[in-house]
Amino acid sequence: MRDVCLRAGFGEVVTPTFEHSELFTLRSGQAVIDEMYAFRDKGDREMALRPEITASVIRFFVNELSNSPKPLKLYYVGNCFRYENPQSGRFREFFQLGAELIGSKNPETDAEVIALAVNAIRSTGLKDFTVRVGHIGILKSLVQAEIPDKQAVAEVLRMLDKEDFDALGDMFDARTLPRKLFDRITTIAEMRGSVEIMDSLEKSEATDHLREIFRILSLYGIEDCKIDLGIVRGLDYYTGMVFEIDAPALGAEKQIMGGGSYTLSELFGGEPVFSTGFAIGIDRVALALAAEGEKKPHTPLDAYVIPAKDDMRDHAFRIVSSLRAEGVRADVDLMRRNMSKNLKYASSAGAKCAIIVGSKEMADNSVTLRDMRTGDQRVVAVGDLAKVVAGLG
Amino acid sequence: MRDVCLRAGFGEVVTPTFEHSELFTLRSGQAVIDEMYAFRDKGDREMALRPEITASVIRFFVNELSNSPKPLKLYYVGNCFRYENPQSGRFREFFQLGAELIGSKNPETDAEVIALAVNAIRSTGLKDFTVRVGHIGILKSLVQAEIPDKQAVAEVLRMLDKEDFDALGDMFDARTLPRKLFDRITTIAEMRGSVEIMDSLEKSEATDHLREIFRILSLYGIEDCKIDLGIVRGLDYYTGMVFEIDAPALGAEKQIMGGGSYTLSELFGGEPVFSTGFAIGIDRVALALAAEGEKKPHTPLDAYVIPAKDDMRDHAFRIVSSLRAEGVRADVDLMRRNMSKNLKYASSAGAKCAIIVGSKEMADNSVTLRDMRTGDQRVVAVGDLAKVVAGLG
Numbered sequence: 001m002r003d004v005c006l007r008a009g010f011g012e013v014v015t016p017t018f019e020h021s022e023l024f025t026l027r028s029g030q031a032v033i034d035e036m037y038a039f040r041d042k043g044d045r046e047m048a049l050r051p052e053i054t055a056s057v058i059r060f061f062v063n064e065l066s067n068s069p070k071p072l073k074l075y076y077v078g079n080c081f082r083y084e085n086p087q088s089g090r091f092r093e094f095f096q097l098g099a100e101l102i103g104s105k106n107p108e109t110d111a112e113v114i115a116l117a118v119n120a121i122r123s124t125g126l127k128d129f130t131v132r133v134g135h136i137g138i139l140k141s142l143v144q145a146e147i148p149d150k151q152a153v154a155e156v157l158r159m160l161d162k163e164d165f166d167a168l169g170d171m172f173d174a175r176t177l178p179r180k181l182f183d184r185i186t187t188i189a190e191m192r193g194s195v196e197i198m199d200s201l202e203k204s205e206a207t208d209h210l211r212e213i214f215r216i217l218s219l220y221g222i223e224d225c226k227i228d229l230g231i232v233r234g235l236d237y238y239t240g241m242v243f244e245i246d247a248p249a250l251g252a253e254k255q256i257m258g259g260g261s262y263t264l265s266e267l268f269g270g271e272p273v274f275s276t277g278f279a280i281g282i283d284r285v286a287l288a289l290a291a292e293g294e295k296k297p298h299t300p301l302d303a304y305v306i307p308a309k310d311d312m313r314d315h316a317f318r319i320v321s322s323l324r325a326e327g328v329r330a331d332v333d334l335m336r337r338n339m340s341k342n343l344k345y346a347s348s349a350g351a352k353c354a355i356i357v358g359s360k361e362m363a364d365n366s367v368t369l370r371d372m373r374t375g376d377q378r379v380v381a382v383g384d385l386a387k388v389v390a391g392l393g
Numbered sequence: 394m395r396d397v398c399l400r401a402g403f404g405e406v407v408t409p410t411f412e413h414s415e416l417f418t419l420r421s422g423q424a425v426i427d428e429m430y431a432f433r434d435k436g437d438r439e440m441a442l443r444p445e446i447t448a449s450v451i452r453f454f455v456n457e458l459s460n461s462p463k464p465l466k467l468y469y470v471g472n473c474f475r476y477e478n479p480q481s482g483r484f485r486e487f488f489q490l491g492a493e494l495i496g497s498k499n500p501e502t503d504a505e506v507i508a509l510a511v512n513a514i515r516s517t518g519l520k521d522f523t524v525r526v527g528h529i530g531i532l533k534s535l536v537q538a539e540i541p542d543k544q545a546v547a548e549v550l551r552m553l554d555k556e557d558f559d560a561l562g563d564m565f566d567a568r569t570l571p572r573k574l575f576d577r578i579t580t581i582a583e584m585r586g587s588v589e590i591m592d593s594l595e596k597s598e599a600t601d602h603l604r605e606i607f608r609i610l611s612l613y614g615i616e617d618c619k620i621d622l623g624i625v626r627g628l629d630y631y632t633g634m635v636f637e638i639d640a641p642a643l644g645a646e647k648q649i650m651g652g653g654s655y656t657l658s659e660l661f662g663g664e665p666v667f668s669t670g671f672a673i674g675i676d677r678v679a680l681a682l683a684a685e686g687e688k689k690p691h692t693p694l695d696a697y698v699i700p701a702k703d704d705m706r707d708h709a710f711r712i713v714s715s716l717r718a719e720g721v722r723a724d725v726d727l728m729r730r731n732m733s734k735n736l737k738y739a740s741s742a743g744a745k746c747a748i749i750v751g752s753k754e755m756a757d758n759s760v761t762l763r764d765m766r767t768g769d770q771r772v773v774a775v776g777d778l779a780k781v782v783a784g785l786g
Binding site for chain 2: 041115335
């Protein structure tokens with residue numbers, strides 16, 4: 001995933017693992033305090049292990065990078081923390097890879113960020129996931145046009161986010177809000193499908209924006225996104241496009257990515273700047289891969305070098321050293337085992353081949369290469385080894 | 394550095410960022426508590442942000458991996474914490490890359506671990522660093538042979554570690570310990586140089602072990618290590634070979650790596666198992682690189698794609714997408730800038746080349762490639778772009 005970010009021109013940033021609690025409550029509100037891994041340090045300061053990384057990145061941007069040429073493209077990989085009962089897909093320590101594109105709100109920048117998230121997840125080998133893209137402005141503008149009370153607007157949006165339409169209906173009744181608005185917004189909140197689903201809506205800046213995003217995504221080779229106008233996302237600072245990715249295999253905790261366009265820099269004393277970003281839950285992606293039958297990541301050896309006799313050990317060390325220098329993942333017998341135990345170790349370590357260093361072959365500066373999958377053996381010149389091992393595929 | 398570890402057959406492990414404080418005091422003694430970033434969590438447990446990662450790796454080995462084939466080769470990259478006044482090279486949060494080879498105490502495993510540390514540091518581009526290798530058994534056995542009190546032995550070794558020979562002399566006087574022993578151990582503690590420096594010592598298991606390590610290191614192409622018999626290292630669990638790497642450019646805080654062979658598994662309820670490991674201070678390596686004039690790491694673009702006119706934007710998106718898919722670090726105009734502003738942005742982003750997508754060239758499925766360093770321009774077929782960009786070196 002790092003490599004996908006680098007290829008798209010994003011640079012890695014590293015921010016502190018814990019911060020003053022205030023940094024996070026500024027962004028996410030006091031409500032997050034209960035879920036935060038907050039503590040008092042020895043200097044009696046209110047600190048918290050970070051629940052997310054975006055706030056730190058934007059603070060870093062405001063303090064250090066605000067004069068950089070725009071758009072500024074940053075990504076991060078880091079551990080985050082929540083104080084909750086651990087359960088599958090909800091660990092107390094979890095890992096996120098995220099990106100922030102700062103300084104633009106064009107459809108092309110939104111599309112770029114969506115493409116990055118999709119390509120990063122694709123690169124893990126995950127097959128079954130769905131990308132849903134919405135626009136917070138569609139529901140928000142309808143609600144704001146008819147409900148003057150800001151608090152009530154926020155509450156309506158929160159219920160839409162949770163898809164708690166019963167509670168929303170009760171609230172509309174209690175406050176005698178227009179039933180027509182309720183019908184309209186719950187209909188829109190349930191709209192999911194291809195871009196054409198928006199044909200039933202009035203043309204607006206938001207629908208134009210979404211259409212252009214989908215057009216650019218198809219130029220990027222990303223054809224399988226869906227419109228989902230019900231995505232509201234909990235936090236107040238989202239301004240336009242919002243998107244989520246799910247891995248259906250995960251059941252209840254199926255969301256593996258969330259993001260959207262937002263303004264946050266004012267919170268940290270900066271000028272208002274439009275940004276678009278996302279965060280991928282790495283642990284959940286790993287769980288989803290496991291659910292698809294992907295074996296847990298391991299680092300198999302390309303080659304395991306075995307001295308046939310004790311007097312071949314020095315040759316074996318030289319050979320393993322030059323293989324590594326040429327980029328081969330190579331190991332060597334360090335335990336002075338006999339041949340059959342060494343072959344057993346090579347097999348359990350998942351080595352593609354064993355390289356047997358015998359005195360007869362070394363007289364010709366050659367070794368015996370044994371393909372560990374087929375058992376085939378052949379003699380290979382030491383100078384050709386790296387190339388031959390690489391060719392084992 | 395990760396890549397060097399992988400090529401040497403080490404697999405990455407990730408352990409928790411904070412643990413019960415006890416895990417760390419078990420390994421390092423109560424003395425570390427004051428320097429630890431310890432706190433009480435909401436459940437009133439004594440927790441600490443990890444001051445180091447070895448204890449967690451060995452605990453993980455004991456609990457989960459003790460039946461794996463030996464040697465087991467693990468590495469980690471992670472953030473560690475200390476509660477101290479921050480200063481250059483001593484940050485409250487700092488990063489370590491470390492490795493542990495578990496299940497052997499052969500000279501070849503010690504040599505393998507030293508070679509890994511040296512190759513990892515070499516891979517960063519750092520030029521001026523010194524590798525010092527010693528053996529804790531040489532001083533320890535001399536001291537233990539003449540001083541029966543274990544506490545006194547530990548105190549002597551601590552003073553040797555700090556090279557505080559004045560205090561050591563005072564202690565010898567106060568306890569009327571043999572002056573001859575004092576002279577002998579302080580002479581040895583100051584022995585630094587090539588392997589031959591050990592010719593003046595009685596042949597022992599320890600000197601044989603060190604000689605064999607140096608012989609294997611030279612087979613690995615590592616010729617510039619020095620013997621330093623004064624390395625004692627503070628912690629009690631080191632058993633044999635100990636080694637350190639310094640970057641002289643850093644002055645007082647010049648140590649960038651420390652390691653050695655040890656047994657720790659018993660502390661966590663496991664069988665005694667010999668291991669050899671090290672930890673590199675990544676922040677200090679970065680400071681040393683900066684002192685050598687290395688520019689701070691950045692991620693320059695290979696190519697920046699510019700649509701010459703608005704109707705070329707879609708072609709530009711397709712081209713940047715296929716360049717990225719072929720492994721090129723590529724970006725595209727997302728701000729609808731004019732040509733001169735785009736070229737300026739390409740230059741400030743450090744792009745090697747700008748790829749100008751014009752309608753005339755696109756009619757031939759070609760683009761104009763501008764070398765940003767020389768200003769030279771030439772027409773290149775879209776299908777050849779990735780190869781041509783890679784060839785810019």
